[in-house]
Amino acid sequence: MINVVSKRPTAQPLRELQLQFGDNARRQIAGDFSGPLDAEGKLLYRLTGLLRDASLPASGLPNDRSFIAPSLTWKPSGDTSLTLLSHYLRIRDGSSYGSFPEVGTLLPNPNGQFSRKTYVGDPNFDRFNQDQWMVGYLFDHRLNDTLSFRQNARYGSIKVDYGQVYNQPSFVTVDADNPDSPANYRVLSRFPFASKEAARIASIDNQLQAKLRWGDWQHTLLVGLDYQRSRNEQRTSNSGTVSDIDGYLPVSTGLTTTADPWFDARTTLSQTGFYLQDQIHLDRWSLVLAGRYDKADTDTRTLTTATARMARVDQHDDKFTGRAALMYNFDSGFAPYLSYSTSFQPAAGTDRQGNPFEPTTGRQIEAGLKYQPAGSKAMVTAAVYELTQRNVLTPDPLSRSFSEQTGEVRVRGLELEAKAPLARGLDVIASYAYTDSRVTRANANASGASTLGKRFPYVPEHQAALWLDYAFPMEIAPGLSLGAGVRRISTTYGDAANQFRVPGVTVMDAALRWDLGRWRPSLKGLRLALNVSNLADKTYVATCLSSTGCYYGERRSVYVTAGYSW
Secondary structure (H helix, E strand, O other): OOOOOOOOOOOOOEEEEEEEOOOEEEEEOOOOOOOOOOOOEEEEEEEEEEEOOOOOOOOOOOOEEEEEEEEEEEEEOOOEEEEEEEEEEEEEOOOOOEEOOOOOOOOOOOOOOOOOOOOOOEEEEEEEEEEEEEEEEEEEEEEEEEEEEEEEEEEEEEEEEEEEEEEEEEEEEOOOOOOOOOEEEEEEEEEEEEEEEEEEEEEEEEEEEEEEEEEOOOEEEEEEEEEEEEEEEEEOOOOOOOOOOEEEOOOOOOOOOOOOOOOOEEEEEEEEEEEEEEEEEOOOOEEEEEEEEEEEEEEEEEEOOOEEEEEEEEEEEEEEEEEEEEEEEOOOOEEEEEEEEEEEOOOOOOOOOOOOOOEEEEEEEEEEEEEOOOOOOOEEEEEEEEEEEEEEEEEOOEEEEEEEEEEEEEEEEEEEEEEEEEEOOEEEEEEEEEEEEEEEOOEOOOOOEEEOOOOOOOOOOOEEEEEEEHHHHHOOOOOOOEEEEEEEEEEEOOOOOOOEOOEEEEEEEEEEEEEEOOHHHHHHOEEEEEEEEEOOOOOOEEHHHHHOEEEEEOOOOOEEEEEEEO
């Protein structure tokens, strides 16, 4: 889970430029500038941007980015502020790195192992092009010492054009005219997949906050009303014409074409939510109680290509969800906590009979411990949790083109993390995660097989990481620091039925950083960095989406970055 927060204008001047060069022909420039526009500091600006010209491994197709995010803050008084936010992102990618069958990656192939340097797609067809823009504002006004009002709004658009050539479930046979002849285990039969999506979303969130004190009890009350409306259009095709290709001596004809879309739909979602929260502090106790009510209306219109008829389904869902969390802070630096929460998410679409789906619901319970000794930078956290989701979409056993809602999934886990200084200049970051993922309800397929009790595909049971960072003493190498780390991911399954495994892998990384200003004052603000991932250039299969869709992990990559701030 990644919490994305837009960069906002700062009162202190900020000026930074960065250049990056490295593997796969990467050339990148980035900048971040911020500060006041007037002498009183009531008008602040920020401008962040990035340009990248690079290539993807193996295929050599583009891996380009263009990004710009201007923002402006107006503070007419100490009680009021208005921040205008915007950004534009343009992605021009050659789609994936390409996949290979299980035989030749995880399993032996009489022709040898497929090379991770080989590209078996179509360079004239494979693409992932995205154009995205958003505008919005953050308004904050303090009414008095007790009450504050906030309103946040955003409107945006995203368009995606995706195309990828995938492998079929089997190799081409030795004798193409005889389907009973054995496979040659080198020539791949392929099919094209293409999808175009366009979405627009508008959202607004209104909040009224009150800070109250009753005796020793401190309350931060929050009441809010939010609304969002989105419209998504998608046209997808998963068949057409594409030539076979030799996985060991690939030559692409570049004549890939797609058939008429098998999926052509437009979905409009309107959702309103009302929520109330109270954050309570009493001595060393902290308690959070929150409740939320959502009402969602979904309009799905699906065009059936064969009949050229539009089917319309209206869904009306509502749900109350809540959460509670309790924490106690000891003098020793220990802080145990316990939390419980429920969730609600509308599920657009219909089953094979045309019945609309029920919303997906979930619950989470978590207990943990945080520890930070007084006066120390060390921090240790531990948590155990259980997550359950119901009404999960699972494949319809009578038709793979549809889904049913008879599923339930559960994840139980343990997470440990520690950050601490070990010695002068030497810091460590260590983490470990245990994840027990299971399907607790599922449909049987046409042959009676079920994924009930199976682990999630692509989800490792164990993950661990260790990173050491050493800053050299000023008298030896001022401003120079060296980092090295190791990452371990355990075995995963490459399919929902858990029929084949993807072996675990251990990968090493390294980094070298130099703050030249600490070496020579005349170079203040200039920093150099060297980052290397997969230091040993290990060849491994990172994941398999099916028996014909195994993807190699990234090769060793080396990037040099020069940054200057003033």
